[in-house]
Amino acid sequence: KQEVTQIPAALSVPEGENLVLNCSFTDSAIYNLQWFRQDPGKGLTSLLLIQSSQREQTSGRLNASLDKSSGRSTLYIAASQPGDSATYLCAAPNDYKLSFGAGTTVTVRA
Amino acid sequence: EAQVTQNPRYLITVTGKKLTVTCSQNMNHEYMSWYRQDPGLGLRQIYYSMNVEVTDKGDVPEGYKVSRKEKRNFPLILESPSPNQTSLYFCASSFPGDTQYFGPGTRLTVL
Numbered sequence: 001k002q003e004v005t006q007i008p009a010a011l012s013v014p015e016g017e018n019l020v021l022n023c024s025f026t027d028s029a030i031y032n033l034q035w036f037r038q039d040p041g042k043g044l045t046s047l048l049l050i051q052s053s054q055r056e057q058t059s060g061r062l063n064a065s066l067d068k069s070s071g072r073s074t075l076y077i078a079a080s081q082p083g084d085s086a087t088y089l090c091a092a093p094n095d096y097k098l099s100f101g102a103g104t105t106v107t108v109r110a
Numbered sequence: 111e112a113q114v115t116q117n118p119r120y121l122i123t124v125t126g127k128k129l130t131v132t133c134s135q136n137m138n139h140e141y142m143s144w145y146r147q148d149p150g151l152g153l154r155q156i157y158y159s160m161n162v163e164v165t166d167k168g169d170v171p172e173g174y175k176v177s178r179k180e181k182r183n184f185p186l187i188l189e190s191p192s193p194n195q196t197s198l199y200f201c202a203s204s205f206p207g208d209t210q211y212f213g214p215g216t217r218l219t220v221l
Contacts, residue, residue, distance in 0.1 A: 091153075
């Protein structure tokens with residue numbers, strides 16, 4: 001069974017600071033890893049999908065890296081803004097199932 | 111607009127009264143899945159479907175049923191709901207191995 005862990009559970013930073021969110025997974029035989037954003041009471045929005053053949057993926061201020069051998073992925077958010085305040089979840093597959101981490105709740109202070 | 115829709119969005123029911131939560135996607139995705147989200151437990155997969163008439167259990171399937179008779183629809187059935195099934199439910203769809211698209215969620219309360 002794929003176990004996904006996210007550290008830290010919560011993070012509070014001043015506006016403009018760079019964010020580093022960590023995700024670790026136990027089964028390295030993954031074909032991709034996804035990062036999502038969830039606002040309170042809302043659904044999940046996909047941020048980045050990294051295929052197993054890729055080392056990183058970028059979208060605007062977001063950059064996600066993947067190291068399968070060590071079972072780790074990191075999401076970097078550059079120059080954080082108050083609108084980045086949300087919970088960020090990573091998800092790793094195990095065959096056709098998908099396991100989620102508990103998330104990192106980010107607060108960006110203006 | 112590409113989307114996953116769920117109905118109802120909110121539901122309050124009583125123990126033992128059968129209910130169905132519908133999920134529909136308009137992206138021709140083969141893969142569909144149901145999750146529940148609970149405080150402190152995160153998102154857990156209930157059932158998933160690889161295609162029409164192909165379904166399999168996730169990590170927490172007890173007390174739930176699904177069916178996939180059409181590619182676009184993947185209803186979640188609770189035949190005898192109990193209070194421990196009070197939760198926030200999400201449906202998602204994707205092409206195999208690709209980005210998952212989530213519905214807006216259904217908040218279910220079982221009294």
